[in-house]
Amino acid sequence: xxxxxxxxxxxxxxxxxxxxxxxxxxxxxxxxxxxxxxxxxxxxxxxxxxxxxxxxxxxxxxxxxxxxxxxxxxxxxxxxxxxxxxxxxxxxxxxxxxxxxxxxxxxxxxxxxxxxxxxxxxxxxxxxxxxxxxxxxxxxxxxxxxxxxxxxxxxxxxxxxxxxxxxxxxxxxxxxxxxxxxxxxxxxxxxxxxxxxxxxxxxxxxxxxxxxxxxxxxxxxxxxxxxxxxxxxxxxxxxxxxxxxxxxxxxxxxxxxxxxxxxxxxxxxxxxxxxxxxxx
Amino acid sequence: xxxxxxxxxxxxxxxxxxxxxxxxxxxxxxxxxxxxxxxxxxxxxxxxxxxxxxxxxxxxxxxxxxxxxxxxxxxxxxxxxxxxxxxxxxxxxxxxxxxxxxxxxxxxxxxxxxxxxxxxxxxxxxxxxxxxxxxxxxxxxxxxxxxxxxxxxxxxxxxxxxxxxxxxxxxxxxxxxxxxxxxxxxxxxxxxxxxxxxxxxxxxxxxxxxxxxxxxxxxxxxxxxxxxxxxxxxxxxxxxxxxxxxxxxxxxxxxxxxxxxxxxxxxxxxxxxxxxxxxxxxxxxxxxxxxxx
Numbered sequence: 330x331x332x333x334x335x336x337x338x339x340x341x342x343x344x345x346x347x348x349x350x351x352x353x354x355x356x357x358x359x360x361x362x363x364x365x366x367x368x369x370x371x372x373x374x375x376x377x378x379x380x381x382x383x384x385x386x387x388x389x390x391x392x393x394x395x396x397x398x399x400x401x402x403x404x405x406x407x408x409x410x411x412x413x414x415x416x417x418x419x420x421x422x423x424x425x426x427x428x429x430x431x432x433x434x435x436x437x438x439x440x441x442x443x444x445x446x447x448x449x450x451x452x453x454x455x456x457x458x459x460x461x462x463x464x465x466x467x468x469x470x471x472x473x474x475x476x477x478x479x480x481x482x483x484x485x486x487x488x489x490x491x492x493x494x495x496x497x498x499x500x501x502x503x504x505x506x507x508x509x510x511x512x513x514x515x516x517x518x519x520x521x522x523x524x525x526x527x528x529x530x531x532x533x534x535x536x537x538x539x540x541x542x543x544x545x546x547x548x549x550x551x552x553x554x555x556x557x558x559x560x561x562x563x564x565x566x567x568x569x570x571x572x573x574x575x576x577x578x579x580x581x582x583x584x585x586x587x588x589x590x591x592x593x594x595x596x597x598x599x600x601x602x603x604x605x606x607x608x609x
Numbered sequence: 610x611x612x613x614x615x616x617x618x619x620x621x622x623x624x625x626x627x628x629x630x631x632x633x634x635x636x637x638x639x640x641x642x643x644x645x646x647x648x649x650x651x652x653x654x655x656x657x658x659x660x661x662x663x664x665x666x667x668x669x670x671x672x673x674x675x676x677x678x679x680x681x682x683x684x685x686x687x688x689x690x691x692x693x694x695x696x697x698x699x700x701x702x703x704x705x706x707x708x709x710x711x712x713x714x715x716x717x718x719x720x721x722x723x724x725x726x727x728x729x730x731x732x733x734x735x736x737x738x739x740x741x742x743x744x745x746x747x748x749x750x751x752x753x754x755x756x757x758x759x760x761x762x763x764x765x766x767x768x769x770x771x772x773x774x775x776x777x778x779x780x781x782x783x784x785x786x787x788x789x790x791x792x793x794x795x796x797x798x799x800x801x802x803x804x805x806x807x808x809x810x811x812x813x814x815x816x817x818x819x820x821x822x823x824x825x826x827x828x829x830x831x832x833x834x835x836x837x838x839x840x841x842x843x844x845x846x847x848x849x850x851x852x853x854x855x856x857x858x859x860x861x862x863x864x865x866x867x868x869x870x871x872x873x874x875x876x877x878x879x880x881x882x883x884x885x886x887x888x889x890x891x892x893x894x895x896x897x898x899x900x901x902x
Contacts, residue, residue: 347707348718355722358736358780361746365739378749420633427629439630446641448893450841452865453882456651456875457644460660480640483633541729543844548870559731563848566735573739580732587727592720 366390366578373573389578398553399579402561406540407586408471409557413478414535417486418528420479425490426516430499440491443484455548462549469551477549478539486531493527494520529594540587558583645886648879656875669880679881681856682864683888688771689846689860690839696779697835698828701786706816708787709794719791726784734848737777738764741849764850767857774849774858781845785838786831793827794820829900836896840889861885 360380365373367385372378393399428440458477459468467473497520505515521528543559550556556564562583565576652669654662673679708719725733740746741763751757763773801819810818843862846852852859852867859867865885868878 344710344712351704351707351718351722354780355724358733358740359724361740362732362736374744376744378744378746420636424630424633427627431629439634442634443637446637448837448889449641449645450862450882450885450889451843452841452862452878453648453886454641454644455866456869456879456882457647459869460651460875461644461647463660476640480636483637487633537727541731543729543731543847544866548866559729559844562735563731566738566848571739573742576735577739580728580735583732584728591727 362577362580365573366581368574370572370574386574389574390582393575393579393582396575397561397565397579398556399558399561399582401554402556402558403583405471405555406558409474409478410536410539412471412475413482413539414532416475416479417482417535418531421483421486421531422490422494422521422524422528423516424487425494426520428487428491429494429497430502443487446484451544455544458545459548468549469555471555473549474546474555474557477545478535478542481542481545482535482538486535489531489534490524490527493530494524497523533590533594536590537587540583649883651876652879652883654876656879658873660875662876665876669877670884672877673881673884678856678859679864679884682859682861682881685771685856685858686840686860686862686885689775689842689858690836692772692775693778693782693839693842694832694835696775697783697786697839698832700779700783701831702790702828704783705787705790705794706820708791722787723784725781728781730781730844731848733777733781734845737773737780738849741773741777765854767854770850770854770857774846777849778839778842778845782835782839786835789827789831789834790824793824797823833893833896833900836892837889840892841885 364380364382366389367387368382368389369384369386372382372384428436462468462473462477465473467476501519501523502515505519510518540557541559542557543563546557546560547563550560553561553564562576562579565572565579651662653664653666655665655668656662704722708715708722742748743760743762743765747763748757748760752760761769763769797820802815805815805819841862842860843866846858846860846863847866850858852863861881862885865878865882868874868881
């Protein structure tokens with residue numbers, strides 16, 4: 330009896346210890362980011378920095394919008410992210426439906442091909458894309474970036490939706506066909522409503538990717554008017570003396586839209602992403 | 610009558626299927642395959658800033674294979690990839706195991722542990738670069754704890770920069786592995802654990818003989834995906850060290866970018882990119898052969 334009680338306490342202690350380690354590990358960069366964002370320039374560089382700023386400067390959060398074209402960066406990122414996710418979801422759900430419901434010649438090759446594209450290093454594509462975009466006059470434009478991002482997100486989207494659509498029981502479609510529904514009709518009336526979690530997951534993931542993407546945005550935009558948020562924030566750090574307080578503040582603000590999206594639809598995300606992974 | 614409908618479904622299959630997948634495959638062909646071949650084409654040419662080019666055969670490749678910087682980039686890429694992957698797997702597995710227990714607030718904690726994933730590489734890179742600054746948090750904390758006695762210029766010291774970036778990347782990248790492993794842990798049948806407890810198995814034995822075999826497959830998949838991702842990593846390295854100091858963290862992706870957009874040597878960069886792709890392909894094939902499942 331006493332043995333198991335001691336064991337129980339030990340278990341609880343290790344649990345709490347583990348919990349604290351996890352939380353600390355994840356939080357300390359965020360905490361430092363928040364702390365820095367509220368400091369003045371002189372306080373950042375002080376000899377003994379403190380966690381709690383001496384005089385919290387909330388003005389930093391206003392300054393970043395006034396001193397830098399952050400608003401423009403946000404607008405660009407938003408336009409690109411939303412358009413990309415819509416295009417990607419439309420194409421990917423069509424393809425995923427085709428893959429999940431039919432068996433046809435080249436199906437296996439098609440799926441493997443899609444998986445292979447994920448292995449491509451971006452570095453392999455930046456030079457050809459750059460030249461092609463310039464020649465097509467799509468360099469430094471919204472469509473140029475949207476096209477690139479859609480292709481980037483397409484393979485993964487197809488994969489998620491394929492895994493998800495496969496789990497939709499085929500009986501529903503069969504009864505729809507018996508009721509005289511066309512294939513496209515099935516797609517619209519049956520798959521879309523039932524596949525909503527998977528589709529939501531795809532939309533969130535596409536938005537996340539487009540919002541955070543850096544290398545293509547860096548290479549395919551030239552003027553500051555077309556910078557996306559990541560490129561914009563990186564440009565804060567291109568100055569001689571990096572204004573870390575502004576950089577951290579901008580970083581925090583850039584996380585907020587994603588955080589909101591993520592919090593609202595988190596359960597759809599996990600459900601949609603792991604549906605295909607677990608073999609029921 | 611039912612079977613007649615099913616047969617009808619099956620015979621019309623092939624053609625309708627193609628209609629559904631055609632747009633996507635078309636897009637992917639145009640926008641993945643075509644640029645890849647165009648890249649190969651460029652690698653055999655000397656390309657000027659105005660995109661005019663002339664054929665020079667294997668000259669780019671010869672130069673790349675003779676360039677000590679390219680070899681250094683390969684070495685750095687390998688070191689980075691393998692170390693980062695190992696750490697990701699370790700940390701990801703540890704946290705997944707922790708989150709697998711049932712306790713109150715588990716869902717919230719899971720969300721919290723996922724948070725580094727939603728931050729962009731740029732923001733994550735900026736935080737860590739700031740923390741590694743000689744006047745930054747790292748030095749202050751470590752000196753305060755007495756671990757070190759002086760201010761270390763982490764990112765300016767050749768042999769410290771790579772580990773520093775790897776630690777930063779581990780913080781950013783472990784959620785990906787964690788989530789895959791968590792899903793696979795949840796697929797392990799509970800009954801086996803219960804039977805093991807009845808037989809008097811210790812925690813370690815339960816882990817070794819029940820957990821490990823069941824998650825082995827997803828673990829290897831996670832490892833493969835991690836290797837593929839880490840091999841081509843660009844943004845974090847660009848933000849935190851930009852290949853420095855003195856090319857200590859110059860990985861292939863960075864080098865290719867530099868050759869293209871800083872030295873304006875499109876053809877040469879294309880050749881290095883082709884080499885990089887071949888190596889990663891070889892790695893993937895090697896990996897699947899060794900762990901063939």
